Amino acid sequence: MSEGAHATAGLLRDMVPMFGFALVFVLIFRRLGLGATLGYLVAGAVVGPQLLGLVGGAETKMEFSELGITLLLFLVGLELNPSRLWRMKQDILGLGLLQVVLCGLAIAAIIGFGAKFSVAAAFALGLPLALSSTAQVLPMLQSAGRLRTPFGERAFSILLFQDLSIVPMITIIAAMSRNPADATGPPGWVLFVYTVAAIVGLVLAGRFLLRPLFRLIGNLGEREMFVFAGLFTVIASSAIMQMLGLSTALGAFIAGMMLADSPYRHELEADVEPFRSILLGLFFVTVGMTLDLTAIAERPLFVAAMALALVATKALVIFLIGIAFRMSWRGALALGLLLSQGGEFGFVLFAQAQNAWLIEPQAASLFGAIVTLSMATTPFLMMATRRMRAEPIVQEEREGPTADGSNAIIVGYGRFGQTVAQMLLAQGIAVTLVDTDIEMIDVAGEFGAKVYYGDGTRVDLLRQAGAGEAELILFCMDGDRVDAELVEAVHEAFPNAAIFVRAFDRRQLLKLRGSPTRGVVRELIESAIRMAREAMAAVGVDEEEIRRTEDLYRARDRERLKIQFESGDIRAARDTMIVTPRNLRDTLGEDCG
Template structure:
């Protein structure tokens, strides 16, 4: 047990030290993780043979990432990107495979091995590219969308590649145990089955993922939410992803593809944002661990002996892929800096290359010795990827700054959700309906499943999630929002939310619902830009109607309520400053009480002045209403919650 604690400490301290340093120097977190792995592995020997086993575990971060990516899409969006998905992605995989196949065959490898090599280097790093694009805010650019389309097609193409490898077996190699699979293990539902039965089992597994995501996930999460325990929801989210990965592995399919498919199915679920917020930390940790193991797994002895060949092959892979990608960018009209982003971002080999290498050795297609060499080339190209992004940032982008900014402005309009509404009870519903009636895009969050169901019945799309959690707000897009409306019915959570947003996203305009004067002062002190008491305006309106019912002229009642509101506003700053001096919140200390009495005197004076002015201006005769005959007069609509 002690050994495990020490190894975990080594990995974590390497990440904690290296990643912030890499970020500080503008190198990105991925390069930081890779450097950390090299330091604790080949350079210092702090970690050893367990690295390969940990890497197989850490690859689950890729599965989680594709699940989260899938939830960003829906079937309609997937169909809309079919041109780039099939055309751009299909051509990239086909042309790169053909190039790698030809060069490997020219170098003297058997055609079966050459084809496997071409397939391995046709893939790019989904983990590194998407992580880096997300960190740099380039996902929504034209180049970022093109890169995503290619990466998505590559992940789907892994399945037929894995199916093809056993057909390329070379009898002369014989069985090889040099590389442990670590992916499907010994358990399989399809081993030994005839082809037609294998196909039926695979179809059934995919149908189970789609059907379960469509019809069983909602009752499951609703049941979990009713427990009121956040950790149980996290456990349910992990159970879902792990279960899908296990099912896909049992039928010899890619766990990543199964997770992506499940994410697409859940893209329109009201639990989408909460799932993202709960899985995001696990995904980040596992991806970081994966990158560390890639760096720690580099075999420096082989590299020392064949460093010229390794670096030559690594440079050749990046150069050949870059030429093909640049040609495709021009063909599909991905111009300017976006074309270079697309080209440089995808020029490396990917983490699924290690998976194909494993299966190639197991299927007697590639020898163990060649596998070690190719693994170094794959790792080297991945290691150089952040350098390619630095090249894009510091050399390419400055030359296209003006046009790139224009494209980013256009790109941001399509998916912009300028308003996030936290809380969709009776108060928040009215805001939602008003904004929807004016075609204002909104993201609605609430942690009460009943409220989510209520507003969905009136066609307001909303999501389950605790908006007071910082990761929940980030998942909902607070970094890109213009306005945040805090309409939740919890005083402390509302104040904490305002404090967090104004500290980290000061440009967001925050409007907050206050319960009373003291809560309003707390929200104002936290940084809220605009505060509305939930009872103030309705009470003022009802007070004015009470005056009317008692025989006061409606116009005079309107003026009196306005004078009341103006007097309150005139003394608001003075009362707020007095409140800030009170350590234990609002209480009637001598100073505050004195100011409040001053406000009451000002109100009485304003009312008297208003009455005198009205007596001089009144020219219309008016008969008070018979209140007893009109009990339902002036009723106001309320929300459905």
């Protein structure tokens, strides 16, 4: 067997216990409400050389699995178009800069005075510890649905600045280096120039190369090419940054940001997400494998004390910064606890410090263990402080729902829900209104509408609102939170109620296919058809032609949805779309033929 075949066989053998143990531990930790990250870390520690020794070569696997971080930043970039990023500039340059500088100096002082390290070693260790775990925090924000909220944007602003600060930190470590070989490396101002040039180059490539490329692939209708092109975009942008000695994750983020306002954003998200999930999980497994349990066993009190000091210092400093930026104390506390851990880039910077002869290999192992232990504390801290961080609800003003004999329950009292509610009330159908928007509830009260506070996607709250006796349950919320699983659960709990859902787009319609709904309405289709009718009338099209055009569109739309339901592919039946000016009689003739 050739050397390459041996390497492939060895990799496959290693992947079996890695994925197997990860699957078991993640299921257990998810069940306990502790999050997937901690499960991956424990799985890596168990299969690694320190315990069972089932897998070796963690460093090699980490180089590959770090692609998970770059894919994560690419997906985040897809969510942030340049205009939105510009709107966040104050938080990025204000919150982010203060957090990195103040946390870095505070932790360096603790290491220098408390652990008796030299000034250079204290800075080489303290500054990297100011960075938080992007790979841990962003999935937590995404799963909680808070990434696009003001709180999530502030957390992301800090994480983005941390990623930008990696270049200056590498420069600082290189400037303090005692290794003669580092004297030949590029000076800090050269790295800064590289960074600016790389960002400008990626921005131009995104506008003049990536968009035409994806437009061409979209016209061809090849779904596999979207997957290939998405991965190529991430890998190429990261490789360019790596060749320049810069942050690979930053390159992926910029590539994603350049495609954020393109029509292919959703397609790219769907294609890249599975790879991101797998590689990010593999990254945390390899981090667990590199955990030096022997070093921890030799100095357990030092590791525990430093991890506690790290978490407490960062949480306190970020809390005070949040208060200074006029956040509520609960929001500032949540931000501090969420970002209190060390980050994955700490491992990279510790290696840089070791190569620069600023710290011993044993110190790099110890502080790697401290970072890992601090990451393990975050799920526990967020769980333990959940009630403390929750904004209080004044029960006299915003009470939960009660069963009042209404025949319909409307979940979501925004623009859509208000129209539905008024029409049902006009017919004499009593409704119970439920929403979670405190401000909207108060405004509705000023107009005489009684809206109860609560999450209407919870079966127990619907039961409390009287769903067991209601004939109608109507989900009218913004976004695409309602899926087939939720509808199945509600139907099983309240089989006598007809369920109606407001769908955000065709993608949500596909998610709801086969679910026991009485009706699903796309939120904008009727108003769009109404505008098109009025536009045609304004340019002289007669009423009969307008009616026939509407009938044609509706028929094609129904046919396209039917094919998409059957195939499960949002890109199916693209040929039924009308994308160029057509003669109506010719089009009708084609349909008849």
